[in-house]
Amino acid sequence: MIKQGTWLADTFLSTNPDINFGLMAIPLTNNAEETKLMVSSSTNLMCVNKNSEDLDAALYFVQWFVENAQTYLVELGNSAPPYEGVDTSSLSALHQDMNRYISDNMAFDGFGWEDWPSGFSEDLLAPIQAYCAGQADAEATNDTLTEMFYTRLD
Numbered sequence: 001m002i003k004q005g006t007w008l009a010d011t012f013l014s015t016n017p018d019i020n021f022g023l024m025a026i027p028l029t030n031n032a033e034e035t036k037l038m039v040s041s042s043t044n045l046m047c048v049n050k051n052s053e054d055l056d057a058a059l060y061f062v063q064w065f066v067e068n069a070q071t072y073l074v075e076l077g078n079s080a081p082p083y084e085g086v087d088t089s090s091l092s093a094l095h096q097d098m099n100r101y102i103s104d105n106m107a108f109d110g111f112g113w114e115d116w117p118s119g120f121s122e123d124l125l126a127p128i129q130a131y132c133a134g135q136a137d138a139e140a141t142n143d144t145l146t147e148m149f150y151t152r153l154d
Contacts, residue, residue, distance in 0.1 A: 005040070009092035010078055023097035025106065036108050037101040117152035124148065 002008075003026070012019050025037040046065065048058040065072065069081040080088055080095050088095060101107040113121060124145055131141040 006080065006092065006094040006098055009094045013092065020093075022093050023101070025101065036106050037098065038111065039098060039102060039107040039109055040111065117149065120149055120152045123152065 006023075012021055023037060025035045027035045029035075046062050048055065048062060052058050066083055069083050069086050073079045073081040074086060074088055074091060078091060080091060080098065088099060098107070127136065127141050127144045127148070130136040131138065136144070
């Protein structure tokens with residue numbers, strides 16, 4: 001088991017084309033119904049600056065890309081497009097699992113740290129390093145991180 005994503009499908013398949021593999025959600029609570037798959041959205045694949053000097057050309061290109069997602073994202077890029085109406089049935093088992101979690105409303109978008117209070121990303125480094133170095137146990141590390149998190153919320 002590894003914690004990765006659909007981008008590893010080609011690596012697995014190049015090593016073993018007959019591999020039986022898939023994605024699974026990681027339980028974050030004791031309630032099985034709350035277990036969802038983290039899906040990092042690719043809806044930010046392209047964006048256009050509204051103040052672009054070539055706004056019409058940029059919008060034309062984005063529209064062309066969306067219309068050709070089947071070719072460039074699925075067939076050539078082995079990637080699941082963030083657009084409806086694209087046939088993704090040729091993609092790997094990892095993509096099929098991801099699509100199933102999304103269609104079953106069992107996925108969430110984001111990594112989680114987007115919701116952390118400002119500065120917590122830096123705060124957690126020392127306690128995590130101490131834990132990894134064997135200088136703190138799991139309970140003490142959890143307590144320290146919890147206190148730091150709530151202090152940042154104040």
